[in-house]
Amino acid sequence: MKYLEKIQSLLPLGYMYLIVLGLLKETIFFYPLGINILNYSSITDILISPISDMTSNPILILVVLSVVLLFFLFQILLVKYSHKNWIQKILKSYRMDTNLDKRELRKAMIPAFVMLAGFELLALFIGLGLGQGEKIKKRLDSQTLQHNYILTTGSGERVPVYLIDINSIYYFYVKKDEKQVRIAPVGGIGNIEVINNK
Incomplete structure (x- = not known):
């Protein structure tokens, strides 16, 4: 029960981190x-922004979940294999005590797991922002x-x-045969239709 309460107390921090990542991605x-x-x-x-980024692309959700x-x-x-020599070397390289029992070792690894997941999300959001922005600029x-x-x-x-x-509040678009990005308030647009490019 204490473990569940600890996770609940960390959820707002996780969401704040996602908001910062969403802002960073949009800015980039x-x-x-x-x-x-x-x-x-x-x-x-x-x-x-972080929720819309995650839900707008199913591949992104799959990548995050799989990693x-x-x-x-x-x-x-x-x-499971903490008694093996090669695992002991890995644990020592992360400065973890190799004499811990399995339950204590699992608890000791949670911060490393959270750091790796946070770094993965950071790299993913920055990569998406850079890639998508540069791709649109080149086109x-x-x-x-x-x-x-x-x-x-x-x-x-x-x-x-x-x-x-x-x-x-705004639409960001480029008119046909123009190189200038236009920004229009939502109230200034009467209608928008999808072009079927098949």
Whole structure:
């Protein structure tokens, strides 16, 4: 029961870490496009950014879960075979006491497990931000963006656009045959339709 209470007390810290990672990813993503996303984000956007990043891409969820599962399985193997010489060398390299019983060893490995999972998430979010931002910037410079939406402005004009992102206040898009990223308030857009690119 104490273990469950400890996990519950750490959940807010974990969520704060995810929020920081979401902010970092968004900032890195929009930087090559010359946009300071914090100027265009509400507190709601900041709070839900890690959840929206995780749920918008099922592959991302699978990668995160599989890496965490691999760390967990590695920890189980280390504890199970802690009496083997090669495991003892690994434990000594992490400055862990090799004379602990299995239960104490499992508890001693939790901070290392949390650090590895945190580092994995940091690398994943930064990598996604860098990769996606640079990819859009290169396609924007070479005019190879596939326009994926038809945007109807408040005045009734229908324009094919590449939609970069949406938050609760703004649309970020590029019009066809332009290299400039446009930022429009949600209220200024009349309608948006998906272009079927099959």
